[in-house]
Amino acid sequence: MKPFFFFLRIAALLDSLLLSYPILAVLEVAITGQLTAASSLPRLGIVLAAGALGALTGWLLDRMKHPPVRIVTLLLAAAPAAFFAGGCLYFLGTSLFHWALVILSLVIYAVGMFFATHSFDELIGTSFLSFTMIAYFLAAIIVWFCGSYFGMICEPILLIGSFLLFILLYAIISNQSNIERLMGRRHYDLSMLPAGMRRYNLLLICAGFVLVVLGLFFQAPIWYIVKFLLRVLTSFLYIFVLFFRFIIWLLVRPAQPDKPLPQVSTLPVFGQAQEAASTPFINVLFQWLALLLILLFLFSLRRQIWATIQKIVSAVWRLLKALFSRSVGKQKSASASSEYYVDTVEDLERDTVETSAAEEKIPTLRIWQRQCRDFLEAPRGNRSLRDGYLLILTWLRIHGAPLSPADTTLEILNKSLTRMPESPFSHVTERFNDAYYGELPLLDDDHESLARTLRILMRKK
8 A cells, every 4th residue: 555545544544533532522521520631632542542443453354365254253353342441441440431431432443443444535524524513513512611600620622623633634535535536537547647736735735724723823913914904905995985975075065156257337237137046957967867877887787687696596595405405315306497498307117127236235345355265266167257357347336436237348447447557457358358249269368367357456445
């Protein structure tokens, strides 16, 4: 295993085990009446050690060349857990809290065994993130309530630190999993990734996380800088406000009467009109003209405004629908309509044989390894190229390859390149096509290529 993939598996294991600390913190507050970093850190180490022991036990059992029967396997898996629990009770004591600590350690031991035979991103998903966030949120509320209203000694520093570490590891694992998922969706080999792309994403996430943490620790000076920048921006924008206020003042100010011209003579002139007060007609005209220009501007942007309103309403509706609807078992709409077309989708009845074949249960990796060993240990005369090819297809389905019953052998080969790029599966596919479609005889090299492919797959996880 490459060092980077080993790091990803360790990070995923630690990220899943950090779910135990909010439960441990609640147990400490409820049973012992206090939560201090000095006492919580060794207990958290015991729980993490149980998870690491479970992962090691599961890895050793999975590496056995000839696994025993199921009952013996269960006994071998339970023996380290029993010794670990007995040692904890012997050295720590048999109080109520220590029994709760041992039970929590056994649960984490089982989680570690789960990670030994699964990929690093199989458990780390959105559901796991939501559940862990809720657990940390509830633990923080309980710790704060007990410290504020009951006067208990509650130090949340370790709770905050474990939560930040959980978020960092989840971001790293999610990013690396998305890279592999995008490459697999386009049927690209992972070796085609640009050099250093994984490490670049890793450093970018760590740098962003460090900046956020530094912002939390130095929030006072940062807040002063932000307030200063906001004042500068507000002062700059206030210039435009004053300008618009001046324009409005010019439009709505009352009209001033014109000063009379100096009279040359005081004698009245025949037919001279009496001076009348000027009316604010020009001001009203400018106001209506400005309103008309605004209406014309809005009318010219009517399509963009309507499209923006539709997008906002649609986004809010999708968000509310996602929050208040169940995601499991959600049925797709049977019809789709638009302004330009109306499309109706009809579900055709499927044959029961095809339905049962499509819903066939995929065997576990351990069962597949046992079948593969039986196939390789059988004499060459009893081996069938079709049976070996089906074993390869089963391995691809176990590891999540998007295979369908309608795929041809070449399509299956293209989908398998990202999961076994170094195996001679291309030669096996070519000889399979020649034997079953071209009716050509099998060669000794065909069985050797098939056996070499299966051995490579048995070494991969």
